[in-house]
Amino acid sequence: MKFTYYGHACFLIETQGKKLLFDPFITGNPLADTLNIMDIKADYILITHGHQDHVLDVEAIAKNTGALLISNYEIISWFSSKGLSGHPLNHGGKHVFDFGTVKYVSAIHSSVLPDGTNGGNPGGFVVWNTTDCFYVSGDTALTYDMKLIPALCPPLKAAVLPIGDNFTMGKEEALMASDFIKCPTIVGCHYNTFPPIAIEPEEVRQYFAQNDKTLLLPKIGESLSL
Ligand code: NI
Ligand code: MN
Secondary structure, eight states, X not given: OEEEEOSTTOEEEEETTEEEEESOOOTTOGGGTTOOGGGOOXXXXXXXXXXXXXXXXXXXXXXXXXXXXXXXXXXXXXXXXXXXXXEEEOTTOEEEETTXXXXXXXXXXXXXOTTSOBOOSOEEXXXXXXXXXXXXXXXXXXXXXXXXXXXXXXXXXXXXXXXXXSSSOOHHHHHHXXXXXXXXXXXXXXXXXXXXXXXXXXXXXXXXXXXXXXXXXXXXXXXXXX
């Protein structure tokens, strides 16, 4: 699978010939000002929770690309009222799409939509098909529920975890999460966008390496093969 980072917690994963965009927040991210959202192609937009730094560009990109939204019931209902199409899930449920299976899993966080509407409970996604399996935790604390992922899903090839601390896991918890999910290859996100989540990326990368894990930190706009 191909991973392309668009800054903060937004990235594109290409698998089985489909483009899956996660948590688009680009026009509000000063670090991503070289990107033009009208250049971004997507077949699906997966949304972990309702916060502005995860949904800001959903409507514009979905209207431009015709992408189908995948999120929890409350978030899909909110976007449906804006004329967008989506597939609602809720925690513990999974559904088979044309690129593979998506399971919506627990996250410990909060989830209000930008206008104050209840965004349901926040979540993450595990996505798998015949070639790939990956976990996108969304904004979350470390949680013992992560131990259910290797028990219920195929072996993970990679996982995308927040590392910026303050609003989510920091490096210590992200390292423990990689043990809980039995996945040594982690892509870090949700750091350096705002002052409260400023970190020293190279220091965190070395911290993972010292603990026999790989922390990948692609530049904004950079693609990786996973
Ligand atoms: Ni959040
Ligand atoms: Mn966030």
